[in-house]
Amino acid sequence: MMSVSTLTETSGTAPVALPATPGRVSRAQLTSKPRRTLSLSLQHPGRQIVMRVLEQIGDGSLTIVENGTRIQARNRDSLSSAQERDAFTAEIRVLSPEFYERLFTAGTMGAAEAYMDGLWDSPDLTRVLRILLRNEMALRGIRSPLQALVGLAARFFHGLNRNTRHGSRRNIHQHYDLGNDFFETFLDPTMMYSSGLFESPGDSLEQASVNKLERICQELRLSSADHVVEIGTGWGGFAIHAARNYGCRVTTTTISEEQHRYARRRIQSAGLSDRIEVLQKDYRDLTGSYDKLVSIEMVEAVGERFLPTYFRQCANLLKPGGAMLLQAITMPEQRSRQYSRSVDFIRKHIFPGGYLPSLTQMQTAATSTSRLRLLNVTDFGLHYAETLRRWREQFHQNADTIRAYGFDQTFLRKWHYYFCYCEAAFEERATSVVHALWGQTDCALGTLSRA
Incomplete structure (x- = not known):
């Protein structure tokens, strides 16, 4: 049986099962083993920084789900009780600790590529991305020395795509x-x-x-x-x-x-x-x-x-x-x-x-x-x-x-x-x-x- 991950859309669209292995779908891939789930070791060096920054979210609320544990990520001090009740909410399901490494080292590009590789998921991805857009300034706190190098490399390769x-x-x-x-x-x-x-x-x-x-x-x-x-x-x-x-x-x-x-x-x-x-x-x-x-x-x-x-x-x-x-x-x-x-x-x-x-x-x-x-x-x-x-x-x-x-x-x-x-x-x-x-x-x- 094909190993799958499921995307469920809140708009009412039926869940979509996607084959779990990159590349052209072959007979070998049809019998491939599922991706290793989130390990018990969640103390990646970048995780604490990522979580600390996510807690600065002031517009909306993100729930991080790790191995069934739900962690609320938002700045409660900036919200009134009414705002907290009516907050724009979304959920990120972390499927591998490598998600934090990608986000820490490559920022929003890392988050996108981690999603492509099945390292995290969400029942409403659009809503997650809307919250991230609303809190761009806070998210700039997720920085590592590698991000500058990653960004420089991205600009170099993008420069090769000139529209001659x-x-x-x-x-x-x-x-x-x-x-x-x-x-x-x-x-x-x-x-x-x-x-x-x-x-x-x-x-x-x-x-x-x-x-x-x-x-x-x-x-x-x-x-x-x-x-x-x-x-x-x-x-x-x-x-x-x-x-x-x-x-x-x-x-x-x-x-x-x-x-x-x-x-x-x-x-x-x-x-x-x-x-x-x-x-x-x-x-x-x-x-x-x-x-x-x-x-x-x-x-x-x-x-x-x-x-x-x-x-x-x-x-x-x-x-x-x-x-x-x-x-x-x-x-x-x-x-x-x-x-x-x-x-x-x-x-x-x-x-x-x-x-x-x-x-x-x-x-x-x-x-x-x-x-x-x-x-x-x-x-x-x-x-x-x-x-x-x-x-x-x-x-x-x-x-x-x-x-x-x-x-x-x-x-x-x-x-x-x-x-x-x-x-x-x-x-x-x-x-x-x-x-x-x-x-x-x-x-x-x-x-x-x-x-």
Whole structure:
């Protein structure tokens, strides 16, 4: 019988059994022994420091479970009795003392990698991560001399993921070329891998994706007279929606081989090949002149260094009077500097070469390289938290299918952590997502507003 660990979600999703050994699932792994449970020796040198720091938590409450023993970790002195009763709570189940070593030596990255390796678990991982985000200042007390070296090494290797033309293809391949079948397991039928827009409480994920596409098309006032260029095809969702519903022509580009093949097939099946052209080109190599430009959550793959290049190219592709709309995941201004100097779980394990710009960074890049004017900004970060919840539920429901594709326990736990990590960040406003509309100087669209 396969050894398993169980993830139970408080949202009502059924527990997901994950194979316990990293690597491709083989016959030998099907008979592998379970991971050794928490040893009786819990006095790792880092444990006392970790526990002492966790006791400084002032917003929320963590319960640490070790061998059935429950330890409450929070700063009781900072709470009134009413606050203590209503505290935002979560539970960490320590499955190996190595968890403390990872957290002590590598901080939050160590916690993420320890989770991937099955050293700890939680019935509600998103809630744990939300509490950690709320108490960032207290958690900085978990320091060891090794953390500086670990951070330095992470920054060095992240620096190798620069988004040159070759580097961008390599980085995109590592994430988006995992297989179209894999992404179909958790995306809705539109195949939009970006935040939806939930306009009504009963909206399905698919409807939220359609709402988002409609919002983009309407804000750009698309018409059959428009020729639109899209940077970042994805699986063809926007191009199909715009051409089918607005009659415009769309030229769209991706550097992912898997996405290029999939999008062309979808467009042909939809009977829209005469209105949509799918290129496999780097955005820097695009030529032509277009009425409108759309880029949906692609700017995050540009990288900090290449933001000016990206906005200069966007401006060069637009006709006089043209407009562009970006859907972009953004970093708040007050977090941006620290983020630029560090490497987080997402950039190391999910999106190599990724970078979340602040709105100010994008506006600076646009105005320093072009005559683009910022016309409108709409923030809808909490909608991304709901989108991620829906993806996570679908991911777990299709866990058996994902395993059948050859993905192992470490991969499934990594992606579970990814969904929860991002959901927590959007819930706590540590990141957000915006629709930002820019226009050439003589563009008649939009008025400046922020929602």
